[in-house]
Amino acid sequence: MVRILVIAATLAAGISFTSYAQTTPTASVAVKPASTQGPVFPKGNRAPATNFTGTVYVYSLVKDEPTFNCASSNVTFEPGARSNWHSHPAGQILMVTDGLGYYQEEGQPVRLLHKGEVVKAQPNVKHWHGASPKQAMTHIALNVNTEKGIVTWLNPVTDKEYNSYR
Amino acid sequence: MVRILVIAATLAAGISFTSYAQTTPTASVAVKPASTQGPVFPKGNRAPATNFTGTVYVYSLVKDEPTFNCASSNVTFEPGARSNWHSHPAGQILMVTDGLGYYQEEGQPVRLLHKGEVVKAQPNVKHWHGASPKQAMTHIALNVNTEKGIVTWLNPVTDKEYNSYR
Numbered sequence: 001m002v003r004i005l006v007i008a009a010t011l012a013a014g015i016s017f018t019s020y021a022q023t024t025p026t027a028s029v030a031v032k033p034a035s036t037q038g039p040v041f042p043k044g045n046r047a048p049a050t051n052f053t054g055t056v057y058v059y060s061l062v063k064d065e066p067t068f069n070c071a072s073s074n075v076t077f078e079p080g081a082r083s084n085w086h087s088h089p090a091g092q093i094l095m096v097t098d099g100l101g102y103y104q105e106e107g108q109p110v111r112l113l114h115k116g117e118v119v120k121a122q123p124n125v126k127h128w129h130g131a132s133p134k135q136a137m138t139h140i141a142l143n144v145n146t147e148k149g150i151v152t153w154l155n156p157v158t159d160k161e162y163n164s165y166r
Numbered sequence: 167m168v169r170i171l172v173i174a175a176t177l178a179a180g181i182s183f184t185s186y187a188q189t190t191p192t193a194s195v196a197v198k199p200a201s202t203q204g205p206v207f208p209k210g211n212r213a214p215a216t217n218f219t220g221t222v223y224v225y226s227l228v229k230d231e232p233t234f235n236c237a238s239s240n241v242t243f244e245p246g247a248r249s250n251w252h253s254h255p256a257g258q259i260l261m262v263t264d265g266l267g268y269y270q271e272e273g274q275p276v277r278l279l280h281k282g283e284v285v286k287a288q289p290n291v292k293h294w295h296g297a298s299p300k301q302a303m304t305h306i307a308l309n310v311n312t313e314k315g316i317v318t319w320l321n322p323v324t325d326k327e328y329n330s331y332r
Contacts, residue, residue: 040206040263041282061261061284068257068286070310091234095227095306097206097263116207118227120234140261144236144310 039138040097041074051153053162054081054130061140069146076138077101082130082162085154090145091123101137102165103129104157110165113137123148128157132165205304206263207240217319219328220247220296227306235312242304243267248296248328251320256311257289267303268331269295270323276331279303289314294323298331 044059055078064071074097082102094103094113101113106126113119113129121127131137143150210225221244230237240263248268260269260279267279272292279285279295287293297303309316 037203062259062286067289068259068310070259070308072259072261072308093228093234093236093238095238120228123233140306142236142238142308144234 039076043076044074047075051084051086052081053084053156054078056081056083056130064143064146064150066147069144071143071146071150073141074138075141076136077129077131078136079131079134080162082157083128084156085126085128087124087126087152087154088121088143089123089149089152090143091125092121092151093142093144094119094121094129095140095142097138097140099137100132100135101130101139102132102162103127104161110162112165113139126154130157130162133163205242209242210240213241217250217252218247219250219322220244222247222249222296230309230312230316232313235310237309237312237316239307240304241307242302243295243297244302245297245300246328248323249294250322251292251294253290253292253318253320254287254309255289255315255318256309257291258287258317259308259310260285260287260295261306261308263304263306265303266298266301267296267305268298268328269293270327276328278331279305292320296323296328299329 041061042059043057045057047056047058057076059074060072061074062068062070062072077099085106094117096113096115096117096119098115100115102110103113103119104110104127105121112132119129129137129139207227208225209223211223213222213224223242225240226238227240228234228236228238243265251272260283262279262281262283262285264281266281268276269279269285270276270293271287278298285295295303295305
């Protein structure tokens with residue numbers, strides 16, 4: 001009449017699961033506080049198809065006005081999605097907050113963008129940014145010195161250009 | 167009679183744990199991909215005690231230089247920690263990326279800062295920011311138009327001021 005066994009397993013990431021067979025099944029899952037989970041900012045609305053390929057969401061963080069001369073948005077690119085080629089008269093700063101993305105400046109190879117990276121696109125440098133093919137990417141896009149202008153939109157990024165990452 | 171059980175545990179980026187005991191109770195814990203967990207930016211180094219009360223970490227995101235006229239840091243306040251009173255000649259933008267914080271402008275009551283909020287401190291408005299008493303707070307601090315200057319540090323926030331939140 002042997003009964004019983006005990007399982008005690010501690011899994012990474014602070015998750016613990018304890019099960020007592022037969023009599024008292026108990027599960028205890030410790031998770032981080034809600035505030036540390038999920039995206040930092042709302043996804044926002046679909047970006048205009050004229051300036052992007054694929055599914056892109058934009059949520060405005062800072063509206064441009066003359067005291068701060070600053071415009072900022074949280075931008076989420078679904079896998080495969082990307083901006084058109086474009087440039088900024090005063091440059092642009094990208095702060096990657098999630099996922100894995102692509103970034104390319106004209107004449108340079110496509111490079112990866114990782115969560116936590118900060119990239120500066122210098123004034124008038126043609127570039128594009130987006131998600132990698134299988135993973136979404138979210139970044140804060142930051143335009144400063146907007147009295148000089150914000151953005152000049154150019155051609156879409158072709159599939160050949162997008163798939164040139166090696 | 168011996169009964170039996172089987173444990174099959176798969177630990178990976180997505181952690182799942184399955185236990186079969188007697189009647190097959192099953193627990194499945196789905197965790198988000200690693201990239202969406204944990205803080206976005208590194209914590210950085212301890213902030214100077216001269217300008218802060220309590221434990222504060224600062225990680226530089228953007229170093230000030232004349233092309234962008236922009237300085238930005240990721241700042242983490244442990245519970246109870248806060249900046250001194252201060253002001254910015256060109257104002258400051260805060261983007262709260264985690265936790266629950268406090269923010270006060272001179273002559274106004276202390277208000278809560280939640281994850282996802284964006285706050286503008288107007289030029290030369292005396293203010294302070296920090297964590298709430300029992301929960302840490304992390305924000306991106308963004309100074310633009312830095313050709314006008316960055317910050318004027320003032321007195322520490324007293325316990326009476328800090329505890330005035332209602």
